[in-house]
Amino acid sequence: MTVHQAAEHLPYELDTPLISAVADAPPPGRGAGALRATLTFAWRVLLKIRHVPEQLLDATLFPIMFTLMFTFVFGGAMIGSPEAYLRYALPGILAQTVVFMTMYTAVTLNTDIERGVFDRFRSQPIWRPAPLVGALLGDTLRYSLASAFVLGIAALIGYRASGGLGGVAGAIALLLVFCFALSWLWLIVGLTVRTPAAVMGASTMILFPLTFVSSAFAPPATMPGWVREFVTVNPVTLLIEAARGLLDGVPDAGDIALVLALSGVMTAVFAPIALRLYTRKV
Amino acid sequence: MSHETWAIETRGLVKVFGAHRAVGGVDLSVPAGCVYSVLGPNGAGKTTLIRMIATLLRPDGGTARVLGHDVTTEAARVRARLALTGQFASLDEDLTGLENLTLLARLRGHRGRAAGKRAGDLLEAFSLSEAAKRAVKTYSGGMRRRLDIAASLVVRPDLLILDEPTTGLDPRSRGQVWQSVRALVDAGATVLLTTQYLEEADQLADRIAVLDHGRVIAEGTSSRLKALAGAAALRVRVADRDDRPEAARLLAALLGADPVLEPDPVALTLRVDEPAAAAKALAAVTERGLRIDEYALAHPSLDEVFLALTGKPADGPAPRHEEVPA
Numbered sequence: 001m002t003v004h005q006a007a008e009h010l011p012y013e014l015d016t017p018l019i020s021a022v023a024d025a026p027p028p029g030r031g032a033g034a035l036r037a038t039l040t041f042a043w044r045v046l047l048k049i050r051h052v053p054e055q056l057l058d059a060t061l062f063p064i065m066f067t068l069m070f071t072f073v074f075g076g077a078m079i080g081s082p083e084a085y086l087r088y089a090l091p092g093i094l095a096q097t098v099v100f101m102t103m104y105t106a107v108t109l110n111t112d113i114e115r116g117v118f119d120r121f122r123s124q125p126i127w128r129p130a131p132l133v134g135a136l137l138g139d140t141l142r143y144s145l146a147s148a149f150v151l152g153i154a155a156l157i158g159y160r161a162s163g164g165l166g167g168v169a170g171a172i173a174l175l176l177v178f179c180f181a182l183s184w185l186w187l188i189v190g191l192t193v194r195t196p197a198a199v200m201g202a203s204t205m206i207l208f209p210l211t212f213v214s215s216a217f218a219p220p221a222t223m224p225g226w227v228r229e230f231v232t233v234n235p236v237t238l239l240i241e242a243a244r245g246l247l248d249g250v251p252d253a254g255d256i257a258l259v260l261a262l263s264g265v266m267t268a269v270f271a272p273i274a275l276r277l278y279t280r281k282v
Numbered sequence: 283m284s285h286e287t288w289a290i291e292t293r294g295l296v297k298v299f300g301a302h303r304a305v306g307g308v309d310l311s312v313p314a315g316c317v318y319s320v321l322g323p324n325g326a327g328k329t330t331l332i333r334m335i336a337t338l339l340r341p342d343g344g345t346a347r348v349l350g351h352d353v354t355t356e357a358a359r360v361r362a363r364l365a366l367t368g369q370f371a372s373l374d375e376d377l378t379g380l381e382n383l384t385l386l387a388r389l390r391g392h393r394g395r396a397a398g399k400r401a402g403d404l405l406e407a408f409s410l411s412e413a414a415k416r417a418v419k420t421y422s423g424g425m426r427r428r429l430d431i432a433a434s435l436v437v438r439p440d441l442l443i444l445d446e447p448t449t450g451l452d453p454r455s456r457g458q459v460w461q462s463v464r465a466l467v468d469a470g471a472t473v474l475l476t477t478q479y480l481e482e483a484d485q486l487a488d489r490i491a492v493l494d495h496g497r498v499i500a501e502g503t504s505s506r507l508k509a510l511a512g513a514a515a516l517r518v519r520v521a522d523r524d525d526r527p528e529a530a531r532l533l534a535a536l537l538g539a540d541p542v543l544e545p546d547p548v549a550l551t552l553r554v555d556e557p558a559a560a561a562k563a564l565a566a567v568t569e570r571g572l573r574i575d576e577y578a579l580a581h582p583s584l585d586e587v588f589l590a591l592t593g594k595p596a597d598g599p600a601p602r603h604e605e606v607p608a
Contacts, residue, residue: 013409013458014408014409014428014458014461014462014465015407015409016461016462016464016465016468017465018406018407019407019408019461019462019465019466019469020465020466020468020469021407021469022403022404022406022407022435023407023435023438023465023466023469023471024438024469024470025400025403025438027390027391027437027438028390028391028392028393028396028437029391030391031362031389031390031391032388032389032390032391036388036393037389040385040388040389043385043388044374044377044385047376047377047381048374048376048377051376051377051378051417052376112374115370115371115372115373115374115375116368116369116370116371116372117372117373117374118372119333119338119366119368119372120366120368120372120373120386120433122338123336123337123338123361123364123365123366124361124386124389124390125358125361125362125390126389280340
């Protein structure tokens, strides 16, 4: 005959007095302010880059492949020489790389929601937008790293920016401003779409036409009328033209101002929506 | 109105998702300094209820106050004093345990090295020092749970809310969670926990509310609830299936309870109000020459509690880890 005990005696291994003592330690005077909280979330992005460098690599390998392929396969046919084509296409490839990376903002946020870590952040007594703004700031660093990577490879295969270091820095800065503004849109996507995979799908659908149907790889003058019309109103074309001007040493103040204005408008429209969704998130 | 005798006080709390009333008018009064358990099957509205209390979800009706502060109009004050450990570990899987806690320590105002020190102390208290520098995705279920609880204690909360803290854990990890909860109460916190197990509520809680379809159907001390559901359930397996009717008749007469005949043709279960009576009844059965293979005295299951309270078993879906493909 077997007898089961109602409650087994479990091995009591945790040091309960220590837990009580540690839990009861005096708290710091006050919580982190808005700036510190935001920087803490930006720090989290850095930690993620360190632990999951593949993500950064994934995002940059593709454009590097493009750079090489377009330059050496199509370059001669399109503009006459690979070198000349590289000079034309590089700003587009750079913009495409970074604009594509903004999508990860949505994916990361959506994964946080799914895993529950989002609830942990949302229940902290901190400045409410800190997790979002911090993530966008951290992402800006990812964009800079990716830009440096693409430019480094381009330099290796013979790219020289006639705009010099100043032109390169200006072009990257412009890219970062644009992408920071665009990322607010991705926050909205990340907060509304159900799963990270669906976020990927939705973002790719938006980003492919935006980045390819632009002046990135071929001058709009060579395209049929209706495509050309889309290309000229495409904000990514605008960004590419402004960056190209800076890299080539012939900055166009009008283009640059337009990109900055557009970024301002995107932030003004998308940021309040994203923040509202974030605080109301069910 | 806003005195602090109640750690949580809800009045007519309602949350509706589309046509579904997830929480349909809940009144709870949780005294400060106690462990309070919300017991109910999956889908009873437990998570929705605590998410409203934790300011993560806006109520559609009624009010909720945490330590005297309204969860909608004074949400920031509520957040400063409570910590929530969700049903699924709310941690960053890519980061290490140390980084997860350091991040939270910084948010709560620990600066520079002090944040890392606080994180290290918490890891040590929860026996996680060795895993401090490993990514959380390599942690076992029990380790995640402990880290998750540690994350709620970066600054000691006055109210700690735990959503099904032991669902899916092995018995040893479950024991460790129970220990942690007791340690926190010793440190002066009020704990609100949800569970699907009467045993857990009984082990930990001073008071229990039973939730069914978004409503509280019973509330009181654990002994009051057990008086309703029976202190224990006696399960007997006879050696010969032909003996079962006779054993059932005898036990029913001796224990004054209705026997439940299980699908297993040799098994039956009865509710027992007085455990000592079970021993006598079993002795009487064997004296009659009926052979008993096996017997066990256990806590009544959630089903038995629901049977006693509503006359029908809990009809929520089975807990995830006990799901068996049909």
